[in-house]
Amino acid sequence: MASSSPDEPPAKETPGTECPIYEEVICLDRAEQNQRLAVEELIKTEASYVHTIELCVCDIRVHLQQKQLPDIDLEGLFSNIDDVLCVSKRFLKGLEATVSQEPEQLLLITGWRGASCDFELLLLIWWGEWRPPSLHQPSKASFTLSPARVPQPQLGGALFQEFKEEMESVYKVYCACYEQALLLVESYKKDPRLQQEIVETLNTTVPHTGASDLSFFLVIPVQRVTKYPLLLQKILENTSARDNAYSALQSAASAMLEINANINEYKRRKEVATKYSKVEHLTLRERLGRLNKHSIAKKTTRLSRLFMHEAGIVPKTEDKEFDHLEEKFQFLASGVTELKENVTSYLNNLQVFLLSKPQECELEMEGAAQQYRRLAGMLHRTIFPEFRRRLDQLVYQPLCSLSETLKGPQQLIRKRLDKLLDYEEIEEKKSETGNVTYDEEATMNTYLAINTLLVSELPTFNQVAMQWLGQILRSLVALQRDLAKQVLQEAEIELAQLPHSHVPLPTFWKMVKETLRQSGAQLNSFCQKFETVMPSPVVQPLSPAEERRVLSLVSKHGPEKLYQVTSNISGSRDLDLTLQRGQIVALLHEMDTKGNTNRWLVDAGGHRGYVLAGKLQPYHLVQSQKPRMQMLAPDAGVERRRHSYTLPETPRPQVLVTPPAFQVVAGYAFTARSPHEVSLQAGQPLTVLEPHDKKGSKEWSLVEVNGQRGYVPSSYLMMVPTQELGGWSLPAWSLPTQQT
Template sequence: HGILVLLENVETYLLHLQRFLDCRTEEFDLDMDGEKSPICYKEITTALRQWILPTFEKRMRTLIHKPLCALRDLLVGPRNLIRKRLDKLLDYERIESKSTLSYDEQAVANTYRTINTLLLNELPRFNGLALQMIWSMLGTFSCMHKDLAADMEQLFQSFAQQLPHSHLHPSAFWEWAESAVLEGAKKLQTVCQNVEDTLNAPVVQPLSPSSQRRLKQLTDKHGSGKIYQVASTVVGSRDLDLNLGRGELVAILSEADTRGDKRRWLVDAGGRRGYAPSSKLIRYHQAMEDPPPSPHLIVPLDVNGKRRHSYTPESQPMRVVGQPYFQVIAAYDFTARGNHEVSLRVGEPVCVLEPYDKRGNREWSLVEAISGQRGYVPSNYLSMKPV
């Protein structure tokens, strides 16, 4: 197990080294005082990335990584032998107390004794050689880093007089270096915070009729300050976890679970109660005004008095029979939450195919957008304007 952990650490080390080599900092313009300083830094970076560190990586793979992989493969044989010995041990203990053994039982006993003797004689030698290899690789690893440090020191000394702050006393230089690093870290933290604030900024979007009813229900029960919206789909993986779709509204009951874990919040999803990850919940900010009700859109029936559905095969899309000089448009932006809905932008003209859904509910209308895509939108998101 220790060899596998060591091999994993070496592979992680090489991965980080490769990622560092992939950063081509010498190709960027540096904002530095003076003309020589940027040139010196670019030459140093080029030497590190193209010669010194690639040579070090090659030696790491040849002298450390490959021997560790070989040692890992060699461990398979002893491990299988130990497992086989354990399998035979039960049979051997069962027949060991017998005074006379059958031919098959004698074969089992002989097999176990052979395996046990082999392990007792050879396993200590194998462990000793493996330990010797590991110590040798650790010594090689240490020497390689000494060589790397010497190469880097020689490189920097060749540019020492041309670099800024080379005239400073060592204590003053390290004080300057520490302040520069802290200042850079502070700027990076500010950038990360700005990005996080932008990503977590509440997006105000008009709600569907069912979501409006849930909003009223949750607000009346828990208050507007407890209302949150699901930022991305939640799939429960533990007991009492809820499955929530993106955009659903919930009310916060507790900002921690029964064990005090603040990453799981207890929420009310309109009757269903359970836990949801706090990282996927954002505070809901209600829009300033609700969308106005949609106009009454009338669709004629067929000759048999039955409603025709545009999804029925070989049926022609039904056009809205309205006033001759009016156009149906989207009064508000709407973002589709599934394949059965269609996204619309405010002011986008649409063709209403059916002013109801498959169940005859007039709160949803089947429309065709100018792109040709069909789907459902809330009826109160549609309005009419003169042409």
């Protein structure tokens, strides 16, 4: 082997097969650096974002809460920012754990081409333990292969896929409420006092930001969710298409783009829902002022479409999923309305009860007057007022809030029906002509947005509303139990001081039976005296027109189907009837089309419709003494008012039982002022000849009293029962005071 002379210059190294490898490695190193910078930007900006949200939640909002400013709506300002923070912190933790575990696994998961590179070099590049030689390093690199090193799978793309649903659920709510939050911020700027409080809070909690209002922080989550696709796209641009992580990064970027698209669609639906769910209280003048040719034509088209649906000319668009959800919602709304009415009546009756103070009156009671006064005083001063306060706070007010919450979806459901009629009309036109205008396309999109929003939101709304209603009912039950417990405790204290409190139980019940027997005898004696002094009952005959109508109902449906309205009914829903008290109807069906047994289908002698079953009372026809004249009377089988005590069986005089009926009496005294009028005394029975005057006005009625005929005000008349089964009984009401 020839040796080289020391004076000869060293021969230049001829670049061989290593030169392309170096160039490719340098190129990979540059892509690696860009990729690493992009990943670091993702993690650092995520950490900064989470820190800013924590400042917003833990410092700014807490400071404003401590100020206790009633005019600032913190829930409207910050929306569900707590959920956003929770998801973002978990996402950041996952990012940091994934990248810090193997800093280069996202950057250098790439393929390698070239047949001349040996397998050990390829493994070293895969494991990230090889660097290209610099100009000052020897050309021959030494490698140390660690067989224990096993490459771990890339989790970056999977992490975005894992958090996709959570991110979409929290960010779509926040972004949908962002516009309303900005409106609140602008309204607070117009109030110098509130704006000063907000600026003081920002200067105290986050002075380094230099923010002058809350919009600086509120926009950050909106900006962050839109930046995820850009950050992932930047990483993707610096990742080789042959890299194992490339497809995962593509999926992650597509997922983030899909999230932003879904958020925008959700915002659009919410804007449509907000527009059409507002309940406007307009006067008749304002409603008429909104009428124009376009609105009249649109309403006419909807009405004709609805008529064609009912007539079966055109088929209805069926949506069984929505129909099921709407039925649940309407059932819930009906229950809330009825419960609210009952609780309102309960509170009013309780207030009337508290106005009476029997403990302050002189009571003719033997022995127990003092204990009764103390017990009644305790109930009226402490227990019942506190119970009423808690009932209003824990039951009535939440019930009112729930009722107000239901108004928005109710309005949106009604608007959906209107838009559905428009949608069907446009669809029919589109099938005929093949094209639609821009406004018609917008109308179709509006219906689809409302329908999609209702189908997606109504299940959750119904569930939350049912939970809300259940909590209200549980509160009502708990209050009733507490009331009963307190009353029982106070009663036991007072009863313990009575003389017979230590009497044996058999002796006590004997005393009770004897007291009830004496009270029953007194009551029977009073009833007998009452029957002797009261005038004979006068059965009110039917007018000729009413008699013909009743006979027509009997001939069509039979006498067993007759019912009488017990109180005025004002129809508030579709196909409901408006009826007056005392009007006679015939029952057709004991439920409506949806199976609700509380609404009955009746025939009012020409008009058919639905009425509440609780306002109908069975009636049967009774023959009067006049030939071919029939009277209307309540059914004797109707359950009468029950009492908390039962009178002992005692011999009772035989009383002539006549069929139950009603009679008309004068509720107030009236003095005739002209020859066409007749004077009345309060409580005086009379006969109504015509329930109107000659001009048809129902304010005056033609009556006959003591053989005299004349007109009296209709409002002075009242109908009372003439006789109950088993003899005369005291009326459940007192005659009103005389009007002046």
